[in-house]
Amino acid sequence: MSTATGYNFAYLDEQSKRMIRRAILKGVAIPGYQVPFGGREMPLPHGWGTGGMQVTASVIGEADKLKVIDQGADDTTNAVSIRRFFAHTAGVETTEQTAEATLIQTRHRIPERPLKANQILIYQVPIPEPLRFIEPRESETRKMHALSEYGAMQVKLYEDVARFGHIATSYDYPVMVNNRYMMDPSPIPKFDNPKMSMMPALQLFGAGFEKRIYAVPPFTRVESLDFDDHPFEVQSWEEACAICGSDHSFLDEVITDDNGSKMFVCSDTDYCGDRVAQGFVGSAADLPIAEMETEQ
C-alpha cells in the first residue's frame, strides 16, 4: 500500500508494522509489561517521539483522524511536525479536537475531556523503565519485574517524604498496572494519573530509543504508589483558568507582561477553547492574551 507521495502508507514498511503490531498485541495481553521490539529509524531525531510515531504508524488506518499534542497544545513545533508527517505520508485527516480524534499521539498530557472506547491514546516515552534510577542493570530490572520485587521503588517515595515532608514526585509518577506490573506513565503530570485507570480508550506506549512498547488495555486498573500515611494526591491550584474559568483542569503559568505579571490557563488548549465556545469565561477574558490563546 503506497500513497502518491512515494512512501509506504504512514512511512513504515508493512513488515516493520507487523512486527510492531505483534509487540503491541503482546503488550495488551500483559498490561504494563515492557515488550522489546526491533525499532525502526524514523526521519526525526530521537527525543521527538519516534517511539510514539512507530506505534502510530503501525495502528493508523485510512479512516483515522489524528490529533497530536505536546504539553497539552496542538500547535507546538513537535506536535505540528508529527501531524504533518502523517497527513503527508498516510493522507489521513487531522484534528485538534479531542472528541473527533480516533488516534491521539501525546507527549506530557492526557486530554481533559474523558476519552471514549473508540479512541486510542499513544504516548511518547523517553525512559520506559521505572526502576532504572535505582537499578542500572537491565538483567536485574527484568528479574525484579518478573518477581514483583518493587520495594526499591517505594524507597524513592520514602526519600521524597524524608526530604520534603511529602511525596514531591510530580511527573513520571510510578503506577501499578492491573495489580501486577510497575509502569512508568511517561512524563505526564501526576494530575493525569487517575485518568489512566479504567479508561475506556486503549493506551499504548512507545519508547523509541530503548525500543520498548507497553500498553494499558481499556478498563484496566492503574494505581499510583503511595504510603498509607502519605496518600497519593494530584496537583491543585488556588486559581481557576483565566480564559475559561475551569477549576478542574491542569493549569500552566504564563507570564503576561515584562513586569512579571502572570496568570494561569488550561494546558489543554482544545479543552479551554471548547469551554470558551460554550460561553464559559475566566477572569482575564478581555485581555489580549486570552484572545490569542482561543483564536487557534
Next chain:
Amino acid sequence: MNTTADLLTPTREWQDIAPLLSVRELNKFYAPGKGCGDISFDLYPGEVLGIVGESGSGKSTLLSALSARLTPDSGNVIYNSEQFGEMDLYACEESLRRVLMRSEWGIVHQHARDGLRMNVSAGANIGERLMAVGERHYGQIRTRAEEWLTAVEIDTSRIDDRPSQFSGGMQQRLQIARNLVTHPKLIFMDEPTGGLDVSVQAKLLDLLRNLVSRLGLSVIIVTHDLAVARLLAHRLMVMRRGEVVETGLTDQVLDDPQHPYTQLLVSSILQN
C-alpha cells in the same frame, strides 16, 4: 581428631531441635583445589559457626554456596524456612530464594558498598527491606529505622544522611541494621570486620556479639582472624585448599588443635 562427622552429631543442648540449615556433600570448584568440596554439616537455631582458613582456602566460595548466591556443582543445602517449610535451596524456585534473602536471611558483605545503597539515605537503607516485604506506613518505617540506628549505635540525627558521609565502621553498622530490621533468623557474614581499624573492629565485634545473643541469631561467619572467631563463634570449621580439615567447638579447636594445618594456623596467629 575432630572431623566433619562431629558436626553431624548434635551436641546435647541442640539434639531435640531440628537444624536450621543442613548441608550435605556440597561441592563447588573453579579448578582443582580452588573452591570448596565435600562439605557436610548442620547448623542449629541460635548457633554461630565460624569458617576460618588462609586466603584462597574457599571460605567465601562456601559462604556464597550456602547463602543461595552460587550454584554448587553438586550437593544439597536444606533450609528450614518459617514461611516455606523445608526447602532444598538449589532445587526450589529462584523467586523463593530471593524472598528468603530479604526476609529470613541477612547477608553482611565485607565491603559495605556491596551491601548498601550508597545513593539513598541511611533511613531508606534500613527501610528498604520493610518496604520490600509490604510495609506501606511511612511513619512506622521511619520509627523502625530510628530504633535500628540506635541499636547499632548510630545517632538518629544521621537518619537522612547518605552512607557515603559515614565512616567505615558506621557503614558496616548500618549494613547490619539494614539486614536485621526484618528480624532474620540466619545471617551470613564475610569478613565483617575486615579493613577496619583495630579499635573500630573491637567496637563492631562487641556490638555483633550483643546483637547475636540478644536476638538469638544463627550466624555463619567467615573470617581469617582467629581472634574474631574466638569472640563470636560457638563452633569452627577450618578450611584448607577447599576442604574442611578440622571442626569442633571453638575453644577446643583453638586451644587443642588436632590437625597439623590448624596447629600451624593457631601458632602463626599466636606468634603475631
